[in-house]
Amino acid sequence: MSTPTAATTPQEAAVPTRTSRTGGARLEERAGWLLTLPFLLLFVVFTAWPVIQSVFFSFTDIRNKDLRTPFAVDFVWFEQYAKAFADPIFRQAAFNTGYFVVVGVPLTIIVALAAAIALNSGISRFRAFFRLGFYTPVITSIVAVAVVWRFLLHPDSGLVNTVLGWVGIDGPNWLGSTTWSMPSLIAMAVWRNFGTGMIIFLAGLQAVPTQLLEASAIDGANAWQRFLNVVLPIIRPTVLFVMVTTTIGYLQFFEEPFVMTKGGPLNSTISASMYTYQQFSFGNYGFAAALSYLIFIVIAIITAIQFKFLSEKGD
Amino acid sequence: MFQDNGLRRRWWLYLILSVALIVVVTPFVWMVLGAFKTSSELRKVPPTWLPENPTLENFTSLFSRLSFDTYFLNSTLVAVAVTVGNLLFCSMVGYALAMLNFRGKKLVFGLIMATLMIPGVVTFVPLFVLVANMGLVNTLPGLILPFLVGPFGVFLMRQFIMGLPKDLVEAARIDGAGELKIFARIILPLLGPAMATLGILTFLGSWNNFLWPLVVAQTNDTYTLPVALALYSTGQNQTEYGLLMAGATVVVLPVLVVFLIFQRRFIQGIATTGIK
Numbered sequence: 314m315s316t317p318t319a320a321t322t323p324q325e326a327a328v329p330t331r332t333s334r335t336g337g338a339r340l341e342e343r344a345g346w347l348l349t350l351p352f353l354l355l356f357v358v359f360t361a362w363p364v365i366q367s368v369f370f371s372f373t374d375i376r377n378k379d380l381r382t383p384f385a386v387d388f389v390w391f392e393q394y395a396k397a398f399a400d401p402i403f404r405q406a407a408f409n410t411g412y413f414v415v416v417g418v419p420l421t422i423i424v425a426l427a428a429a430i431a432l433n434s435g436i437s438r439f440r441a442f443f444r445l446g447f448y449t450p451v452i453t454s455i456v457a458v459a460v461v462w463r464f465l466l467h468p469d470s471g472l473v474n475t476v477l478g479w480v481g482i483d484g485p486n487w488l489g490s491t492t493w494s495m496p497s498l499i500a501m502a503v504w505r506n507f508g509t510g511m512i513i514f515l516a517g518l519q520a521v522p523t524q525l526l527e528a529s530a531i532d533g534a535n536a537w538q539r540f541l542n543v544v545l546p547i548i549r550p551t552v553l554f555v556m557v558t559t560t561i562g563y564l565q566f567f568e569e570p571f572v573m574t575k576g577g578p579l580n581s582t583i584s585a586s587m588y589t590y591q592q593f594s595f596g597n598y599g600f601a602a603a604l605s606y607l608i609f610i611v612i613a614i615i616t617a618i619q620f621k622f623l624s625e626k627g628d
Numbered sequence: 629m630f631q632d633n634g635l636r637r638r639w640w641l642y643l644i645l646s647v648a649l650i651v652v653v654t655p656f657v658w659m660v661l662g663a664f665k666t667s668s669e670l671r672k673v674p675p676t677w678l679p680e681n682p683t684l685e686n687f688t689s690l691f692s693r694l695s696f697d698t699y700f701l702n703s704t705l706v707a708v709a710v711t712v713g714n715l716l717f718c719s720m721v722g723y724a725l726a727m728l729n730f731r732g733k734k735l736v737f738g739l740i741m742a743t744l745m746i747p748g749v750v751t752f753v754p755l756f757v758l759v760a761n762m763g764l765v766n767t768l769p770g771l772i773l774p775f776l777v778g779p780f781g782v783f784l785m786r787q788f789i790m791g792l793p794k795d796l797v798e799a800a801r802i803d804g805a806g807e808l809k810i811f812a813r814i815i816l817p818l819l820g821p822a823m824a825t826l827g828i829l830t831f832l833g834s835w836n837n838f839l840w841p842l843v844v845a846q847t848n849d850t851y852t853l854p855v856a857l858a859l860y861s862t863g864q865n866q867t868e869y870g871l872l873m874a875g876a877t878v879v880v881l882p883v884l885v886v887f888l889i890f891q892r893r894f895i896q897g898i899a900t901t902g903i904k
Contacts, residue, residue: 345730
């Protein structure tokens with residue numbers, strides 16, 4: 314992905330020849346900054362500075378009322394972080410986020426991979442059609458998704474329970490039950506997100522040489538063995554890439570519960586990001602900043618572990 | 629992938645894919661059909677598939693009663709401004725980082741890459757304080773400015789420009805062309821695929837963006853479509869499902885059209901850059 318290690322600049326070698334020409338390097342220097350400056354101004358003000366400032370905020374008790382004087386607030390150091398760890402709702406939110414990631418990420422990847430393999434398996438006609446169909450949920454606004462899914466999952470008039478009724482199953486009150494609320498949101502998230510992974514897997518599968526598959530087929534390997542021993546090792550980097558990006562995305566689990574359940578029932582679907590947003594909207598900016606940094610730290614650690622895993626297997 | 633399949637096998641595959649496709653697109657079909665139903669029909673148990681008395685009333689109500697024209701305009705203005713800004717500024721930096729040498733270049737690139745992995749929720753609080761102090765809460769600039777540039781666009785552009793032949797630039801330099809002219813006349817015309825990918829992704833991202841507009845847009849005249857839809861879909865004593873289905877359709881259809889037109893490039897772009 315976008316690791317800082319990609320920052321090497323091969324054109325350094327061009328410098329000596331440039332300096333030998335009349336002021337070329339100076340012109341290049343000026344042009345470089347001229348092209349960078351507009352971006353940099355906006356970027357520093359609206360991205361870099363807020364990142365730094367949020368660390369500062371997380372050590373203060375800044376609230377709504379302090380908005381006009383953000384630097385006159387009291388320093389409380391780690392008090393907000395301590396408060397977060399002691400907060401039962403935040404613990405519940407952290408648990409829910411973990412639940413979402415642990416169940417949702419593998420499911421999303423399996424569905425995405427299955428779809429990609431099916432589309433790549435000698436389907437010549439209609440491939441673009443299926444691909445488009447499977448991808449449409451990705452481009453849809455979460456709010457539109459929520460409106461439709463809330464309706465589909467309605468306990469009485471919803472399509473899901475109607476279909477279940479045909480086979481004699483009395484479907485639950487999906488979003489109103491503490492047991493079924495999370496599985497409902499996970500199902501929705503898998504439905505909405507597997508298309509992204511599918512597209513990336515399709516690109517990865519292009520790298521699998523067909524001769525290799527033919528050879529192993531002749532040697533008597535069945536489809537499953539070929540997948541496990543030929544395909545999977547070749548697309549492993551792609552799998553890990555999709556895993557890392559999906560995990561990062563799911564750790565920020567926010568929109569689904571926000572628009573579907575408001576975190577309920579009984580906080581059964583409240584997520585860490587959503588709780589952060591809630592605290593923010595209550596005006597507890599210092600606390601919200603501390604929560605956001607906790608989420609960031611967890612994301613950074615998990616991403617680092619996944620990258621280590623990725624490099625250890627020697628790609 | 630497996631080349632040895634006969635017709636029998638393909639038959640199965642088509643069947644499985646078709647069933648999967650039906651499951652995937654059912655919510656959409658349901659939504660669009662629902663937009664043409666009356667509210668009473670939408671409450672029916674068991675639910676109906678096709679509208680019994682198809683009506684356009686839901687759509688007309690959106691615009692007559694709920695000023696969806698304003699929200700539509702706001703969404704479009706914000707998405708277009710954000711897309712243009714990203715295309716312009718990110719390609720400029722991308723060129724500078726890929727082809728030019730200047731002091732501080734590594735620092736600039738490091739700074740941009742470092743923020744790429746930071747989730748939006750981290751900058752949320754200080755960004756709001758900043759925008760509030762600038763007096764931009766509940767204004768369109770407040771919705772646009774924080775997204776006018778982003779680290780991802782720079783990364784994509786830099787990677788793409790680094791793949792372009794360096795001889796082109798060298799030749800132009802020898803001919804005496806200035807760097808800005810080289811960028812505008814030589815590099816920019818070659819950026820088509822990268823521009824398409826970044827442009828579509830940025831437009832979709834902005835069109836569907838929800839959290840930031842929800843916070844910054846506080847009255848009717850600055851709502852974007854997702855914000856308006858979310859606010860109407862909750863907290864009402866009597867939920868008007870027909871209106872919601874029509875609203876959801878209005879949110880989805882423009883991006884679906886954009887996607888249908890550009891889908892080849894879009895999917896290729898995502899596959900090669902490997903991002904969401």
